[in-house]
Amino acid sequence: MPFPTLVVQGGTVILPDRLLEAGAIICREGRIAAIGPASDLKFPADARVIDASGGYISPGFVDQHVHGALGCDFMDGDADSVRTAIRGHTRHGTTSIFPTTTTGTPAQIAVMLDVCEEVQREWKPGDHARLAGVHLYGPYFASDKIGAHPRGYERNPDPTEYLAAFERGIVKVATCAAELPGAEAFYREAVHAGCLATCGHSNASWTEMLRAYHAGMRHVDHFWCAMSNVRSVRDRFREPMQGSMAEFVIMYPEMSTEVIADGCHLAPELLEFAYRMKGARRLCLVTDANRALDMPPGEYLIGPRDTGERLISDGKVGRMPDGTGLASSIVGMDHMVRTMVSQTSAGVLDSVRMASLTPAERTGVDREVGSLEIGKLADVLVLSADLHVQRVFTSGVECERS
Ligand SMILES: [Zn+2]
Numbered sequence: 001m002p003f004p005t006l007v008v009q010g011g012t013v014i015l016p017d018r019l020l021e022a023g024a025i026i027c028r029e030g031r032i033a034a035i036g037p038a039s040d041l042k043f044p045a046d047a048r049v050i051d052a053s054g055g056y057i058s059p060g061f062v063d064q065h066v067h068g069a070l071g072c073d074f075m076d077g078d079a080d081s082v083r084t085a086i087r088g089h090t091r092h093g094t095t096s097i098f099p100t101t102t103t104g105t106p107a108q109i110a111v112m113l114d115v116c117e118e119v120q121r122e123w124k125p126g127d128h129a130r131l132a133g134v135h136l137y138g139p140y141f142a143s144d145k146i147g148a149h150p151r152g153y154e155r156n157p158d159p160t161e162y163l164a165a166f167e168r169g170i171v172k173v174a175t176c177a178a179e180l181p182g183a184e185a186f187y188r189e190a191v192h193a194g195c196l197a198t199c200g201h202s203n204a205s206w207t208e209m210l211r212a213y214h215a216g217m218r219h220v221d222h223f224w225c226a227m228s229n230v231r232s233v234r235d236r237f238r239e240p241m242q243g244s245m246a247e248f249v250i251m252y253p254e255m256s257t258e259v260i261a262d263g264c265h266l267a268p269e270l271l272e273f274a275y276r277m278k279g280a281r282r283l284c285l286v287t288d289a290n291r292a293l294d295m296p297p298g299e300y301l302i303g304p305r306d307t308g309e310r311l312i313s314d315g316k317v318g319r320m321p322d323g324t325g326l327a328s329s330i331v332g333m334d335h336m337v338r339t340m341v342s343q344t345s346a347g348v349l350d351s352v353r354m355a356s357l358t359p360a361e362r363t364g365v366d367r368e369v370g371s372l373e374i375g376k377l378a379d380v381l382v383l384s385a386d387l388h389v390q391r392v393f394t395s396g397v398e399c400e401r402s
Pocket of ligand 1: 201
């Protein structure tokens with residue numbers, strides 16, 4: 001039998017709508033078969049029983065915006081690098097991952113999609129996080145909001161390139177700066193292909209956001225980072241001052257966004273503000289981590305090994321070498337959850353939701369993953385009482401955490 005029957009008990013089960021103390025879950029054939037108070041459930045005699053030791057039994061985390069780990073970037077161009085980076089995030093509780101492109105040449109992006117298809121095809125439960133899809137993030141960025149990405153590789157959306165990418169079926173999240181020529185056609189095709197259409201690395205005005213919204217755009221990448229504000233839109237259009245991406249996301253209930261809650265990018269009041277304004281159903285936690293995750297401080301590249309942009313890891317966060325800004329995070333999703341719990345009013349239930357069910361819903365994979373519910377795939381974490389990852393299961397099979 002490929003999937004051993006699994007019981008996880010002795011902890012607080014994090015359900016979609018509540019915390020269940022002294023709970024247990026039973027997993028059969030890779031799926032969740034029963035959930036309830038441990039005293040009410042009959043454990044199968046052949047089950048492997050895991051004790052959560054008073055910690056939490058949590059859904060696996062879903063990361064829709066992530067570039068790398070353990071020295072590898074998803075743009076490196078080979079399947080082993082992709083697997084290594086995914087393993088780096090699996091240790092931190094991510095069980096569904098969306099490898100994310102940086103800016104790059106058309107060939108580099110096509111190769112990234114090739115190798116992600118290969119890794120997805122060859123994946124088995126227990127290997128590492130499942131590759132749930134690709135986030136086509138670079139290259140359709142605005143030049144004035146390119147941030148830490150490789151410069152000179154950003155460009156306007158090219159239908160030949162993106163239609164070929166969407167055709168593959170692996171792209172589930174698709175980013176484009178809303179002010180670029182052709183952005184609306186990009187969003188329409190992205191939605192047609194079943195993607196979450198998102199605006200990022202953009203200096204868009206309210207008017208441009210509204211046009212994008214009508215074309216199907218419903219999400220903005222890493223709120224407050226590499227996005228427009230009233231001041232930056234004023235630099236483009238003068239007076240009267242106009243609304244920006246920030247006001248648009250806050251005012252439209254259907255819009256979702258994400259925060260990099262590593263404790264370095266955003267102060268606690270901004271995390272609290274984003275949580276209170278958007279709520280746990282419209283705010284995702286993402287790592288946006290680069291290849292320096294779980295690596296010593298030093299110099300690294302964001303993006304491809306040969307043409308990536310330099311960044312400095314100080315052991316806490318990535319920084320641009322010229323000191324002008326941050327260059328993505330170097331910590332995993334467990335860290336993001338702990339930051340939300342300790343620095344905001346979100347609590348364990350909503351913080352975990354923002355790292356699991358909400359991104360699963362937004363990316364369209366919530367029928368299979370994202371929460372502990374009967375029938376879903378048994379992607380389960382055992383967390384300590386202080387939210388450190390103890391064990392990781394995909395489809396009920398334990399992932400090695402070395
Ligand atoms: Zn970014």
